[in-house]
Amino acid sequence: MKRKLDATKSVKPTVSDAGPAAAAADPAPMSRAQRALVERNRQRALLLRQARLREHPSQAALDGGCAGRVLRVQGARLVDSGGGFFVDEEAADPAPAAPAPLREIPAPIHVSERPACDECDAAVASSFLVDSFDCAVCDACHKEHAEKYALVTRTEAKNEYILRDSDLDEREPLLRFITRRNPHNPRWGQMKLYLRLQVEERALLVWGSEEELERQHELRDKKREKVKVNKFNRRVKELRMAVRSSVYKKKLTGHEHTYGEEVYDEEADTYTRTCTECDHSQTYEKM
Structure with missing residues (x-):
């Protein structure tokens, strides 16, 4: 037993005293066959990866x-x-998305060509009304006279000034507008906002004068009142017909006989009775 222990102690480790880090620092050079094998494995891995990423046949x-x-x-x-x-x-075949519209920013106006403000006569280089509606008013005057330069929606412009779509979209010069999200319901899309001052000028161009515009308002009010009266009369007529039809019940059955007193015939030993409403008579025997 003592000899075996001495033999075990005399065995030396194969790893150098520098440790595994030093052995990994100086790897043995690869042969040409080993490099070829590594390259073949790399190419095979790339092919497998491309096959997995390739489109499905369908x-x-x-x-x-x-x-x-x-x-x-x-x-x-x-x-x-x-x-x-x-x-x-x-979802499998989505339609191509439409490109987003690009907003064109106007070029700055030269100093010599800047318009004068309609309210304060100051040169206006850029303002909300100038850029959006081509109206020569600076931002300070716009805030001061907010009611005069207010914006109206397309529906308000058509109702208040008796204008049609062609008057807003086709008649020259075309009215400028801006688009904003509808505050009442975003699903209704964008709403168009016009400058009230320009809409009033367009209404005077269409109707000629304010008196004619007032007359058109009166005619429209009369037409609306007439439509309401006609609708009310139709409704009353429908209600009257419904009441009459509920009171009057049409008889779909035949005539029901109402017999009077029966008369006995002793010779034939029969009884006879006659309808009080018609000449029908019935003869029968009693058991």
Whole structure:
């Protein structure tokens, strides 16, 4: 036993005194065959990765059309995505998104060409009314005379000044407007805002004078009142017909006889009775 222990102590470790870090710092040079094997393995890994990332064979049909791979479920068209699930046909082939409209910023006005403000006669280089409505008014005067240079919606412009769509969109010179999100319901889309001063000028251009505009207002009010009266009369007539139809019940059955007193015939041993409303008579025997 003592000899075995001495033999065990005399065994020396194969790792150098510098440790594993020093051994890893000086790796043995690779042979040409080993480098070729590493390159082949790398190329094979790249091919496998490209095969996994490659399109599904049905993807080309998905891009070109959905024939043969469409499933109808309760009226909806579902397309096999090739990944183990179905998607909506519209989601599988989405329409290209429209590019966002670009806003054109006007170039700065030269000092010699700057218009004078209609209220204070100061040169206006840039302001909200100048940039949006081509109205020579500075921002300070705009705030001071906010009611005069107020904005109106398209509906208000048509109702207050009796204007049509063609008067706002087609008649020269075209009215300028700005778009804002509808505060009442964003799903209604953008609303158009016009400068009230320019809308009033357009109304005078269309109707000629303020007196004619007032007369058009009166005619419109009369037409609306007439429409209300006609609608009320139709409603009253419908109610009268409904009341009459509920009171009057049409008889769909035949005539029901109302018999008087029966008369006995001793010779024939029969009884006879006659309807009080018609000449019908009935003869019968009694057991």
